[in-house]
């Protein structure tokens with residue numbers, strides 16, 4: 499019988515968030531593939547789980563995927579974990595899951611924590627619809643262009659960001675999205691868990707007052723008044739977005755959304771120059 503691929507979520511700080519099923523699955527799996535073997539070893543030791551985890555990360559994903567599929571073929575069960583939270587959510591694992599599904603192996607999720615849902619459920623921002631956008635681009639120009647394409651988004655947006663870029667990123671959100679409501683969720687499930695709520699400019703100012711900005715952050719952006727205040731003519735905005743790599747249709751869609759105009763209206767303006 500072929501083996502089963504388990505996708506096992508692990509805590510993002512508080513080890514009490516490990517589920518019974520996660521412990522049981524890691525205890526009985528024939529192989530455990532993880533991002534950082536030392537990190538996972540600590541987790542396994544805490545729960546008295548033996549075995550020798552093997553590395554599975556962005557640099558060996560391709561070769562390791564083949565190896566994992568070979569193990570499944572020969573009937574071994576394989577558990578995938580990441581350093582924290584749910585694998586595949588801004589973490590490795592997609593390649594092996596896609597290949598396992600394509601080749602007909604059973605893929606079983608062992609659900610648990612993910613920073614994005616943990617932040618969202620206590621944020622106070624609308625949860626009926628939300629868009630998870632992963633990490634912000636690191637370079638400021640790219641980040642701003644990307645934020646501009648999100649300006650018309652009607653649902654709560656969620657991002658991951660590093661502590662040394664958070665202040666700069668909040669300024670970009672403020673300047674490109676019209677100072678929307680923001681929740682910066684810091685150190686979730688840990689001793690110093692904190693939710694900073696307010697307009698992007700207020701959360702930024704609160705962080706700027708600190709001697710140092712430390713810890714892990716998940717950033718949520720509410721819809722509020724997210725329309726862009728600008729004098730830039732729509733055709734110029736479309737050209738600018740095209741120059742940053744968007745197709746003409748995507749650029750028209752983004753500009754229409756951010757200005758609350760019908761797409762055909764922006765299309766007409768572009769055609770007329």
Ligand code: SAM
Nearest residue numbers: 510583584587612613658659685686714715716
């Ligand atoms: N797979 C993980 C998950 O399911 O949440 C996310 C992994 S991603 C590489 C790591 C990022 O998630 C961090 O840089 C931070 O933005 C966010 N994150 C992880 N743990 C967090 C925590 N305890 N509090 C706030 N954000 C956290």
